[in-house]
Amino acid sequence: MLTSAIIKVRDTLIVSVQEDLGDEDALDLQAALTQQLERTPVNGVLIDLSLVHVIDSFLGRTLNDLAVGVRLLGARAVVVGMQPAVAITLVELGLELRRIQTALTVERGLDLLARSTNHRL
Amino acid sequence: MSNTERHLPIAGERDIVLARQVARSWAQELGFGAIDASRIATAVSELTRNVVRYATGGRGEVTIREVKSPEGRKGLEIEVSDEGPGIEDIELVLRDGYTTGQGMGLGLPGTRRLMDETHIESALGRGTTVTVRKWKA
Numbered sequence: 001m002l003t004s005a006i007i008k009v010r011d012t013l014i015v016s017v018q019e020d021l022g023d024e025d026a027l028d029l030q031a032a033l034t035q036q037l038e039r040t041p042v043n044g045v046l047i048d049l050s051l052v053h054v055i056d057s058f059l060g061r062t063l064n065d066l067a068v069g070v071r072l073l074g075a076r077a078v079v080v081g082m083q084p085a086v087a088i089t090l091v092e093l094g095l096e097l098r099r100i101q102t103a104l105t106v107e108r109g110l111d112l113l114a115r116s117t118n119h120r121l
Numbered sequence: 122m123s124n125t126e127r128h129l130p131i132a133g134e135r136d137i138v139l140a141r142q143v144a145r146s147w148a149q150e151l152g153f154g155a156i157d158a159s160r161i162a163t164a165v166s167e168l169t170r171n172v173v174r175y176a177t178g179g180r181g182e183v184t185i186r187e188v189k190s191p192e193g194r195k196g197l198e199i200e201v202s203d204e205g206p207g208i209e210d211i212e213l214v215l216r217d218g219y220t221t222g223q224g225m226g227l228g229l230p231g232t233r234r235l236m237d238e239t240h241i242e243s244a245l246g247r248g249t250t251v252t253v254r255k256w257k258a
Contacts, residue, residue: 022138023170054141054159056166057227085159093163093231094217 002032010114012044013037013075014106019051026061026062035067037073044113048106050081060095067100076116078102080109127188131172131203133179141166141182145197147185148197153257160235161197161255168201168251176205176248188254195257196237202250208243215241 003025005016015033018025033045047063049055055063067077079102090097103109127147128139145162153161164184172181181203188198213219217230228253233239236253243249 014220053145054162054166056141056163056170056189057231072171083159084184085155088156089159089163089235092160092234093167094227094234095231102214107129 004026004029006033006036008036008040008042008098012046012110013040013042013043013070015045015047017047017049017052019044021052021059023058024028026059030062030066030069034073035096037070037075041073042075044116045077046106046109046113047077048081049079050083052086053083053094055086055090055092055095057095060090060093060097064097064099067097071087076101078109078112080106091101126184126198129183129185131169131179131181131183131201134173137166137169137173140169140185142201144185144197144235147166148255151195151197151257153188153197153255156258157255161199164253164255165199165201167232168199168253171201171228171251172201173207176203181205196254198252198254200250200252202248204248207245207247208241208249209245211241212242 004018007014013036040115070077077100079100082102101112105114127143129143130135141162144165145158150157159229161186169183173179181201184199188196190196208214214229215233217227232253237256238254240252241249
């Protein structure tokens with residue numbers, strides 16, 4: 001069962017990641033998002049992590065894979081709302097989300113996606 | 122049950138989530154800041170996942186307890202033990218990127234960076250106990 005929410009707003013999928021994601025939940029989310037992209041192509045995917053208190057190496061890697069998968073399906077992924085404590089922990093853990101574009105807030109993330117879409121046209 | 126120590130069995134993936142939740146809220150109760158609480162919860166997540174992935178039957182136990190340093194500083198200690206295959210070369214598993222499984226090899230070296238103290242005791246064929254501590258600033 002998918003416990004995070006995926007909402008389509010115009011040309012963007014907004015993924016609101018639940019508070020405490022287990023390994024299985026993370027993989028379910030990845031699968032659900034891929035399916036949704038197949039059914040309804042969009043230009044961008046916004047992944048909102050503002051509820052997430054802990055990102056360990058497994059979840060970090062899954063987010064990376066997810067972003068790469070989104071790109072392979074022709075969309076852009078932007079991660080927003082990462083808590084500062086989580087960001088610091090990730091760096092110390094040794095996991096830099098190099099493949100992931102980030103923005104501080106949902107609004108800025110949407111701006112980033114809008115700009116990249118214009119750029120492509 | 123003592124309120125300065127808590128045991129949680131590890132028998133599956135949901136126990137990883139539970140253990141890190143308990144550790145995080147306890148860290149906050151003790152007065153650790155948001156960053157330290159995140160470090161502690163993440164370390165617990167890495168260590169308990171190692172048990173689920175590598176220990177015999179994916180089983181083990183995590184104990185979280187309040188500790189006090191000789192200088193009177195408060196801290197949180199997490200002990201994660203299993204009766205798994207044991208670690209042959211501890212130096213090697215503390216190296217970034219070393220893995221025997223499907224992971225990225227960040228678990229133990231990453232945990233060591235997140236915590237103030239890390240002790241590993243392991244006997245081949247008998248099991249492993251990893252103890253980590255974080256002291257309050």
